[in-house]
Amino acid sequence: MTKTKVLTGITTTGIPHLGNYVGAIKPAIEESWRDDIQSYYFMADYHAMVKGRDPKRIHESGMHNAATWLALGLDTDRATFYRQSDIPEIMELNWILSCMTAKGLMNRAHAYKAAVQQNVADEQNDPDFGITMGLFSYPVLMAADILIFNAHKVPVGQDQVQHLEMARDIAKRMNHNYKTRFVLPEAVVGEETAILNGLDGRKMSKSYDNTIPLFVPEKKLLKLIRKIKTNSLEPGEPKDPSTCTLLQIFSAFANEEEVLAKKAQYEAGAGWGDLKNELFEYVNDKLKGPRERYNELLQDPAFIEAELRKGAEKARAEAAPFLQQVRQAVGIKGFV
Template sequence: MKPRVLTGITTTGTPHLGNYVGAIRPTVRASRDARFDSFLFLADLHALVKCDEPERVRRSRLQIAASWLAAGLDPAKVTLYRQSDIPEIPELTWILGCVTAKGLMNRAHAYKAAVDRNSASGEDPDAGISMGLYSYPVLMAADILLFNAQFVPVGRDQIQHVEMARDIAQRFNRVFGSGDGPFVLPQAQVEEHVATLPGLDGRKMSKSYDNTIALFEGGAKKLHASIRRIVTDSRVPGEPKDAENSQLYAIYRAFAEPDDAAAFKDELEKGLGWGPAKERLYALVDGELAPMRERYDALVAHPEQVEEVLLAGARKAREIAVPFMEGLRRSVGLRL
């Protein structure tokens, strides 16, 4: 059996250029590697921890699925599914929760950060903290362990969740298994060189900072308008620019071939004006995105096509989940 790689995407926002460069593009490329069995899921159950706006979750789910498909993800070569279509995930979450120490959850970074914020503001330490936030790592462990994923690509801030999944798997294996099964111990695949794009204001591109450039939503017109809003310094045309510290150049470099990026940098340092530079950036980015945008618009206009892909992926995923879950039920005494 080929090593299994699992990636989840939380459905709470509209995909932007930072998501594309840092996650969508490299994951689509990696999914074409025939040495691995790729699983990708829309983490809509996780979204409920952060978002209480049903329409936002529904819309984000469609936008994200359509973005991945438009960017070239081939559902025939990967297993693409919606988390909420796999009933074995919440069932396994409960079972795993019964072997998970509360002290382990107390150490989760997200929970500790929320407690620290409350304490700093004089609130009760657990004010506003839901059980969804508190037990989030158990749900993530179920996502991973149900499919015995060997590798989970994550940034450094997510390593702890994979380590917790390992801890929970080891505990279950000792109590109910053979010591080295039924769960495979997952490994965090740390992406050291994930491209992080700056946003319009120079900070990391993030919905939290309201500084994003939408990937497909709003079309070419919105992309053009957003690029024109990138903050630059006051240096006039003809005056050398500091390319290395310019978010405009950083975005250009993420889309250009190395020789093209070097030439663009040289032009900036020789005085290329910010206005023409933004037009060059727009032409470069739109040149890559325009064919994908056409596919994206077609999918969003026909959500039933996206639904068909996701349901087919769920059936494929459940061919693994259903028999594995039946074995787990027997392991804990819920079946003969």
């Protein structure tokens, strides 16, 4: 059976929250169990340097994210789970691709254009003020992440679709000029991917400071759930479940029958206090086992390191011979 290669980068600039779990981690782990899928998951620590200048934060975030995926049941024998910085072939390919990437293409990258526009709005004399080459060439490194394994599909948010288009453009230029055989990757934007609202009703995001960390202690989880914004309807008054963050979070963990029963409670006029307490009990029960495993893993960084090293060994066994083919194609080879 020919397997479809699916590659997912894991940002290492913060602690995973419920929105990350529902929108990315849970569906990715479930997909990794499919026999027709070959999954690659990597800690994008070099990418983290584009926005993060705190070495301790980048390091700790990587460990917390790795522990999260392992605690939630990722099978590292089935999937290839590695740290980006452990695969030197990615960075070498990054340079090779850079030499075939038009500057004009990078000029059109959304993140770079937004930074320039902000400088203009701030009346900076230099429109490139404060913009690093890391930010400017970020899409090339992303292309190297994908092309080194010839991934067929890459799950991304809508804001990353442009980067996949750039990766395809770069791969086409390489294939045309050097007769390489890069697969042209496809962006997978899940239209049905769950997006959770945060404490204030907006999309759950670290940028809004409205997140619920995935493995926060029980008492803190209860406190955060009780802070979720609701309307002023009193107990006994019917409530619209379709506009409620509480039901949205509940639905992310519950089955269809449980969701229908919970909607009936809303329509019957259940009080917000009761609904919040019930949500805590339900979610806490679902997360209790993974939370315990997560905390155990954080106390055993050697195990996390061993899992990532195992993944790196598997990844390099694939990346190294392919990079050798690319080097031969571009003329980087011995004389005899």
